[in-house]
Amino acid sequence: MRREHTLPAVALTSILALWGLAVYVLDVPEYIVPSPLHVARTFVRDFGVIARNLVPTAVESLLGFTIGNLASIALATIFVHQKTVEQAFFPLAIIVRSIPIVAVAPILVLMLGNDMTPKVVIAGLICFFPTLVNMVKGLSSVNPQALELMKVLSASKTEIFFKLRLYNSLPYLFAALKIAASASVIGAIVGEWIGSTEGIGALIIQATYNFDTGLLYAAITAACIFSVGFTLVITAIERRVVKWSPEIG
Secondary structure, eight states, X not given: OOHHHHHHXXXXXXXXXXXXXXXXXTTOOTTTXXXXXXXXXXXXXXXXXXXXXXXXXXXXXXXXXXXXXXXXXXXXXXXXXOHHHHHHHHHHHHHHHTSOHHHHHHHHHHHHOSSHHHHHHHHHHHHHHHHHHHHHHHHHOOOHHHHHHHHHTTOOHHHHIIIIIHHHHHHHHHHHHHHHHHHHHHHHHHHHHHSOSSSHHHHHHHHHHTTOHHHHHHHHHHHHHHXXXXXXXXXXXXXXXXXXXXXXX
């Protein structure tokens, strides 16, 4: 096992051991903070319930991730080619981003109903802004000499975009996608908190009201596992696609 895998595993094991030791030494009641063993037993015992609720959360996350990132890539492309549009709307995008997603979620639920739609929109919104900022940066930060060469060779805007700008933006894009992968899960869960009868968010609320901390921590663990797995998939794709680093300066 490589060092980059060994160190996180050792750190996680150490944290779990300290957690379990602190609960035992301080004699903390399980309904306040359960031990890692109690969480593991609950995870196994209620695996069916957890897995059943993870499915809608995963679907909402994946749909929000896809829609949010495609929309941000499209808008970043417009911004790069239309500077007037960028100057007009980019500050507005930053202002909208400053509004806490927890404040936006109830509004979207009231507007879009209590089905999957508002959860997908919330997940998409939380993915949208990091990718938009990174894509604008990546599409704009092309090598001036390479850009001048493309123009000398009479390359069209389409050719410059696909052969130079998009190529240059990939490291920026994947950096944003790795953030968006975990953020989309958070967005879906926040949407489920506002109004839902299924999903990890709904299960967390239910476990909290019932003082079932074992199930609460197990549900959070399931969300973490999915989030980490999602991020690792994006990282694996990045390693196959991106073989260089952007010039930042």
